[in-house]
Amino acid sequence: MIKTPDESGGDKGVPFYAPGHVKDHPDIGQHCEAKTGGINITVSITTTDSDNTKTSDLIPVITLISPRHQDSWIFTRKGDARGYIDSERLDELWIHTGTACNLACPFCLEGSKPGDTRLPAMSLDMLKPFIHEAVDMGVKQFSFTGGEPFVVRDFANILDYASQFRPCFVLTNGTRVLTQRAHQLLPLKSNPFPISFRISLDYPDAARHDIGRGEGSFKESLDSLKWLLDNGFKVSIARQMELQEDSIAVERAYHDIFVQHGITQELPFTAFPDFGTPGTDDGSPEVTTACMEKYPTQQSRSHFMCTYTRMLVNTGKGVRVYACTLVDDDPDYDLGATLAESMQARIMLRHHRCFSCYKFGASCSAPA
Numbered sequence: 001m002i003k004t005p006d007e008s009g010g011d012k013g014v015p016f017y018a019p020g021h022v023k024d025h026p027d028i029g030q031h032c033e034a035k036t037g038g039i040n041i042t043v044s045i046t047t048t049d050s051d052n053t054k055t056s057d058l059i060p061v062i063t064l065i066s067p068r069h070q071d072s073w074i075f076t077r078k079g080d081a082r083g084y085i086d087s088e089r090l091d092e093l094w095i096h097t098g099t100a101c102n103l104a105c106p107f108c109l110e111g112s113k114p115g116d117t118r119l120p121a122m123s124l125d126m127l128k129p130f131i132h133e134a135v136d137m138g139v140k141q142f143s144f145t146g147g148e149p150f151v152v153r154d155f156a157n158i159l160d161y162a163s164q165f166r167p168c169f170v171l172t173n174g175t176r177v178l179t180q181r182a183h184q185l186l187p188l189k190s191n192p193f194p195i196s197f198r199i200s201l202d203y204p205d206a207a208r209h210d211i212g213r214g215e216g217s218f219k220e221s222l223d224s225l226k227w228l229l230d231n232g233f234k235v236s237i238a239r240q241m242e243l244q245e246d247s248i249a250v251e252r253a254y255h256d257i258f259v260q261h262g263i264t265q266e267l268p269f270t271a272f273p274d275f276g277t278p279g280t281d282d283g284s285p286e287v288t289t290a291c292m293e294k295y296p297t298q299q300s301r302s303h304f305m306c307t308y309t310r311m312l313v314n315t316g317k318g319v320r321v322y323a324c325t326l327v328d329d330d331p332d333y334d335l336g337a338t339l340a341e342s343m344q345a346r347i348m349l350r351h352h353r354c355f356s357c358y359k360f361g362a363s364c365s366a367p368a
């Protein structure tokens with residue numbers, strides 16, 4: 001259940017951050033709690049119930065070394081008031097098409113693979129009421145992620161329906177599952193709103209990309225990229241961000257590869273840090289209300305996706321509204337059964353990926 005402490009100090013008298021309150025703010029890491037763990041290591045704990053049933057759980061080592069405060073939604077491990085976001089508006093509605101994918105990349109933040117059912121496939125019938133609710137709320141864009149949207153049977157119908165109402169944006173690995181749907185995509189060009197794509201190309205190096213995604217996948221994605229551009233669709237690139245990288249040099253290396261492939265236009269990039277796999281806790285620093293004084297205004301908080309987006313997830317027991325695209329592995333970020341309900345919830349920055357938003361400004365949204 002989502003807990004929403006009130007502005008005057010929460011349910012335990014903790015002084016919550018008041019919007020507009022400006023103080024000097026030290027750099028990241030001084031205000032935020034120190035990293036309490038290292039890489040994600042788990043241990044298997046086996047318990048025996050009264051009926052002699054044995055249950056095994058994988059527990060992150062971080063949880064054993066530094067257990068959560070008893071009310072971890074509101075407080076950090078050290079008992080400090082946790083940072084939070086109060087959403088302002090619904091600009092963008094993400095739709096999770098399900099965790100099945102044609103690839104099985106070891107680093108996938110969704111843990112996706114062929115046949116995966118952690119999040120079952122979305123259907124058009126499930127989505128329709130949310131599309132209409134979002135339009136009534138003034139949404140500006142529908143965005144789609146997976147898994148791989150193009151392995152979902154209903155996906156062309158979903159795109160067709162959504163692009164009658166708003167522009168659509170699709171994250172895809174761009175392998176042949178996309179070009180196999182060419183005959184379904186081309187007719188959508190005459191719909192009232194445009195459809196744009198973001199293709200994942202991890203590195204400007206085919207061999208390195210293919211280590212994670214499978215041999216030949218870089219070439220398939222390049223072919224899809226060219227096909228989309230040749231047919232008048234807008235495309236951007238998702239790439240992996242590396243520490244200490246020279247971003248300009250990295251993106252120039254991509255451009256050189258694109259030119260060799262007959263793609264001469266400049267394409268926008270979005271670089272992502274390593275978000276870890278689902279259900280993990282990498283011991284990232286926790287974001288406290290004091291940390292959030294770095295972002296004192298509505299405008300400065302607007303890079304946190306949860307201020308302006310929501311994501312729909314098919315849980316297998318119905319569609320639920322989650323806070324953003326990065327937290328579908330934690331049911332505390334299930335904000336309700338309708339978009340209107342979800343906008344009432346205060347979002348506590350407890351998920352380890354919240355620190356990526358804090359530090360890198362990570363956003364899945366389309367580049368402006």
Ligand code: SF4
Nearest residue numbers: 305306324353354357
């Ligand atoms: S991961 Fe980022 S966008 Fe999602 S709830 Fe945390 S801070 Fe908000």
